[in-house]
Amino acid sequence: MLSEIARVEILMTAGPMLMFLFVLELVRRRQLREDYSLLWLATFGVLALLSLFRDSFLYQVANLMGIAYPPAALFVIGFGLTLLVLIQFSLVITRLSTQNKQAAQHIALLGARVRELERRLETQEQK
Amino acid sequence: MPRQSSEIQVSIARSGARPEPRTLVIIPAYNEEESLGRVIRQVKEAVPSADIVVINDGSTDATSEIAEGYGAIVLDLPYNLGIGSAMQTGFMFARNYGYDIAVQVDGDGQHDPHEIPELLAVLQSTDADVVIGSRYIEDRGYITPRLRRLGIVILSALISLLVRQHITDPTSGFRALNRRAIDFCAGDYPFDYPEPESVVTFRRAGLKVREIPVTMNPRYGGQSSITPLRSGYYMIKVIMAIIISLLRQRPQAVGEVYHVE
Numbered sequence: 411m412l413s414e415i416a417r418v419e420i421l422m423t424a425g426p427m428l429m430f431l432f433v434l435e436l437v438r439r440r441q442l443r444e445d446y447s448l449l450w451l452a453t454f455g456v457l458a459l460l461s462l463f464r465d466s467f468l469y470q471v472a473n474l475m476g477i478a479y480p481p482a483a484l485f486v487i488g489f490g491l492t493l494l495v496l497i498q499f500s501l502v503i504t505r506l507s508t509q510n511k512q513a514a515q516h517i518a519l520l521g522a523r524v525r526e527l528e529r530r531l532e533t534q535e536q537k
Numbered sequence: 538m539p540r541q542s543s544e545i546q547v548s549i550a551r552s553g554a555r556p557e558p559r560t561l562v563i564i565p566a567y568n569e570e571e572s573l574g575r576v577i578r579q580v581k582e583a584v585p586s587a588d589i590v591v592i593n594d595g596s597t598d599a600t601s602e603i604a605e606g607y608g609a610i611v612l613d614l615p616y617n618l619g620i621g622s623a624m625q626t627g628f629m630f631a632r633n634y635g636y637d638i639a640v641q642v643d644g645d646g647q648h649d650p651h652e653i654p655e656l657l658a659v660l661q662s663t664d665a666d667v668v669i670g671s672r673y674i675e676d677r678g679y680i681t682p683r684l685r686r687l688g689i690v691i692l693s694a695l696i697s698l699l700v701r702q703h704i705t706d707p708t709s710g711f712r713a714l715n716r717r718a719i720d721f722c723a724g725d726y727p728f729d730y731p732e733p734e735s736v737v738t739f740r741r742a743g744l745k746v747r748e749i750p751v752t753m754n755p756r757y758g759g760q761s762s763i764t765p766l767r768s769g770y771y772m773i774k775v776i777m778a779i780i781i782s783l784l785r786q787r788p789q790a791v792g793e794v795y796h797v798e
Binding site for chain 1: 615616626629
């Protein structure tokens with residue numbers, strides 16, 4: 411059995427890498443659009459790099475942030491990036507609901523117009 | 538569907554006389570089958586020359602059929618969008634077909650259609666772009682539950698302060714608008730709980746608002762959408778929307794207005 415340190419290091423490095431590849435695969439299969447995948451790829455990419463180069467990279471970043479326990483910096487950064495993804499979702503939902511509203515309004519206006527045209531056509535045919 | 542009166546208007550304009558303003562009464566309705574027929578009938582009595590459009594906001598009852606049966610134009614929204622977006626659909630209709638005046642009357646029977654001519658008279662004889670029927674200018678026996686009254690007092694104090702004009706009933710949906718205001722609302726209108734916020738954006742767009750006293754009834758039938766939880770959400774949403782609307786770029790209302798000479 412590997413030591414605790416070794417296990418967590420493997421988990422923290424391999425996890426983000428696998429997720430990164432998973433997101434790429436979703437884009438390849440066209441189940442996820444490129445523009446919505448970018449923030450996810452950045453999130454997992456940053457987490458993977460930080461874990462991979464912890465001596466040079468993670469420790470320095472943690473130091474810069476004033477975090478005494480370097481692995482905690484991973485959580486803070488991962489959480490911050492996840493929040494960005496969530497804000498992006500809210501933006502996309504807002505845009506979709508605005509477009510959805512406009513589409514519904516046009517359907518209603520067109521529906522009334524179609525009925526009116528049908529009615530005029532009928533009266534014309536009767537003449 | 539509206540009369541195609543543009544050619545008629547041109548010929549009257551050439552002969553020197555001004556044509557009657559084309560008026561559209563917009564009735565937003567969500568599951569109002571119990572009261573809607575009566576409202577449409579009363580609107581026809583009060584303003585026989587006006588066209589009536591019912592915006593069926595995704596009702597699950599017979600609202601659409603009843604509106605059709607009473608001879609209104611019906612705009613069926615495919616699903617419920619909320620009162621603001623429903624009204625905006627009505628304003629878009631008014632703009633697309635060149636109406637001079639739009640009147641908003643609720644489908645639940647709260648507003649008395651026989652007071653529409655008073656709204657129209659004030660709209661046409663003053664410099665107002667929007668005339669709002671207010672429950673609270675004169676005491677005509679309308680009883681508001683205490684908590685709701687408190688909410689309305691807070692809103693009207695806030696809005697009066699912001700628009701520097703005493704507004705007594707900013708939540709009233711009994712309104713008449715001229716063409717400038719119609720165009721403005723067709724382009725930009727809040728999606729839900731639109732009334733208080735729109736008073737502020739009207740002012741910012743340079744549209745003049747005037748209130749006149751009206752009598753309001755308790756609703757004839759159907760379900761009020763107001764619950765305590767929603768009232769809380771209403772207050773927070775409306776106040777936030779008003780404050781944020783102040784941070785936006787000043788909107789512009791343009792266009793000509795029909796006036797009685």
